[in-house]
Amino acid sequence: MKKAVVLLSGGMDSAVTLFYAKKKGYKTYCLIFDYAQRHKKEISFAKKIAGISHSEYFVLKIKLPWKGSSLLDKKIPIPKDRILDSGKIDIPPTYVPARNTIFISFALSFAEAIGAKVIFIGANEIDFSGYPDCRPRYFKKYNELLREATKTKGIRIEAPLLNKTKKEIVCLGRKLDVPLGLTWSCYKGGKSPCNRCDACRLRTKGFQK
């Protein structure tokens, strides 16, 4: 059975991506990151989702000695009630420097070590916060790097949700029987979702539509 590494956050998009990879016939190996994120709570959701999907998983602990993001530093507030419909969105302080570049580099190492040829990531550029490392041209360049980076040839990144709206992601999740109620999106990581951060608002928009 062909293997795939899936980057799993605990949020809706990566959960849908995981079930999509399974539907495509992959034996899935999930990689979950504990990077001291404010919404560390998402990790327990990610583990549950990995378990339900019968995937093996690792939780990788990273402690960045620098900050520079409101997800790493509680002194930097998380923006509320942003307008997310415009074509041009400001990159908010929730941006974590080089986060996806780091996550994918570990997924690449994992993939090579176990003989997987695909790395799945739930990134999305339609209903998103404007992060540079969630754009099609970023993944295009990362895939070009992958061709030169490893001993094993042919490892590639797939981002099947890249061009979908949140509404389409919710619909796909329902079609694939993803337990969407067991995913966590809110950046604040409180007892219940704040409903005002980008992650909450994009999620709610998807369900409403």
Added chain:
Amino acid sequence: MKKAVVLLSGGMDSAVTLFYAKKKGYKTYCLIFDYAQRHKKEISFAKKIAGISHSEYFVLKIKLPWKGSSLLDKKIPIPKDRILDSGKIDIPPTYVPARNTIFISFALSFAEAIGAKVIFIGANEIDFSGYPDCRPRYFKKYNELLREATKTKGIRIEAPLLNKTKKEIVCLGRKLDVPLGLTWSCYKGGKSPCNRCDACRLRTKGFQK
């Protein structure tokens, strides 16, 4: 003063690269990795070199849950007495899956967080072990990725030793007053260098020539 992040291993090449960066007028911030490498001993050498060069530094701990390299798994032997002069070198089991891709991804995050525009790495393609992530085309592609990866524009990788022989690296190190005696290369990480692994043999070759 312009800032640079320097990837520092404790070996000769990265030490020479650090002093080269200082000579070029950069305020240097070193990033040292503890990735449970067999020659973990190199970390104390890296710290000393960072101190001597008056650089700030972080030691970042990474525990890869997978292996796939004789530097991570003592059950896989380190090759001895390999012929390293040929144009085509087999990639040995000391290759660590995606190591430089991971290291540079963290350096990128660090650089963006502190406002550095250059990442220095001591990679070399002339007298080397054949690792794919030490080749010019690999760095070319990584630099292309960097243009799309972050909020800050203009961060780039520089590998000033890429096309130098070990002899030239030793000469440059002497010219820059690098304390070469305080660097550690041997993969085995024993009490004294084994003189038979690739790292020892390439180092010795440089000094002899």
